Amino acid sequence: MTYELHYWPGIQGRGEFVRLALEEAGCDYVDVARLPARQGGGGSNLMQMLADSIPPPFAPPVLKVDDLVISQTPNILLFLGRRHNLAPQDEAGELWVHQLQLTLADLAAEAHDVHHPVSSGLYYDDQKAEAARAADAFRKQRIPKYLGYFERVLEGNGGVGAGLARDALTYADLSLFQVVRGLQYAFPNAMGRLSKKIPRTLALAQRVERRPRIAEYLGSDRRQAFSEDDLFRHYPELDP
């Protein structure tokens, strides 16, 4: 069984949350759009696939396996969590982890909208003034609110080493790692100032990073670098 992941080539983006789950679970998968165009890769083939799918996904990432065509990142993770034991199997546990993932998705969307507050259809340079105001609120209010929330969850879950669903490693833990590293890339000064208040969150990110399969992935050329074409962007003027 080989998974096909379809996502915009050249960036981590929302596809990265899916990649981390596939890597941690040791899944066999093809990152289709990163293949050469003659093998079905590239943005044009991706857009054609979206246009040809019935029923259609709204946007990448799309995960295909067997006859399933699954889109929306938290939805893909809900599916992978069940299949690959990346979430508790009981109803309460499954819903709890999905809630956390949806909250992380909201945070990631806000991190994107900081550099695109007016429109995702315009360049950053066309909305720099608005982005400067949005970044101020994001750094001072939203990052502390969100990461303070995850810190509180981890604190409630008990001793050193607990994850977001206590002992089980879940797709939400993997995603929290990605969000923390993304925010540290985009807002190093703000995250540095916040670091003393979120020790459990930072420790969890580090534990995820050191898991054997994740560490191997992060050191491979399958992992793409953060960049200013991506969801998390470092613009020094937005992180004074």
Next chain:
Amino acid sequence: MTYELHYWPGIQGRGEFVRLALEEAGCDYVDVARLPARQGGGGSNLMQMLADSIPPPFAPPVLKVDDLVISQTPNILLFLGRRHNLAPQDEAGELWVHQLQLTLADLAAEAHDVHHPVSSGLYYDDQKAEAARAADAFRKQRIPKYLGYFERVLEGNGGVGAGLARDALTYADLSLFQVVRGLQYAFPNAMGRLSKKIPRTLALAQRVERRPRIAEYLGSDRRQAFSEDDLFRHYPELDP
């Protein structure tokens, strides 16, 4: 079995997607924050409940039943869809409907951010210039893209009367009704211009509205009116 819905009093907001599902399913529920404060209602009691919950929800809406405390709107609907037959019961169908709901949640979030492009912590009056630019892109690009997508889904699902998951009525159909009516309230001119291109979407909204339990709900005082304190806001300057 009585559900407790906890959501900010005085607005439809994201809680409305949950209310519509509870109403359509004929569930017994209490809209807790709308009770008098001495009976546990009001914003202060709501915030206290959030602070006291272990593990904590990030934000309302929160649905409580038995020992479950469920938050994040699409997650609550995933749960209600299973329990009350508001989604297909097979895996592919469940994931398909959840994907649609997540896409509707993205659209609702963008509709909110049009009047709060800089920060949800500032008043609209403090970000009117930015909102004017954001509304232009939202009206011209995002509404047509999103509603054009749902139109395409409905078209692919076949004959007159088909919903987002063909014959089954789902929580995503209920939510699409709410989003369409919200957008018509907030952007009557833009939605009027778009109407000829989305006949199936508008017909589905009308069919939902006429379902007996939904019609009864909409005519009752349990349904709160749209307003400028809410997610969908009508500011004439944003809809020329």
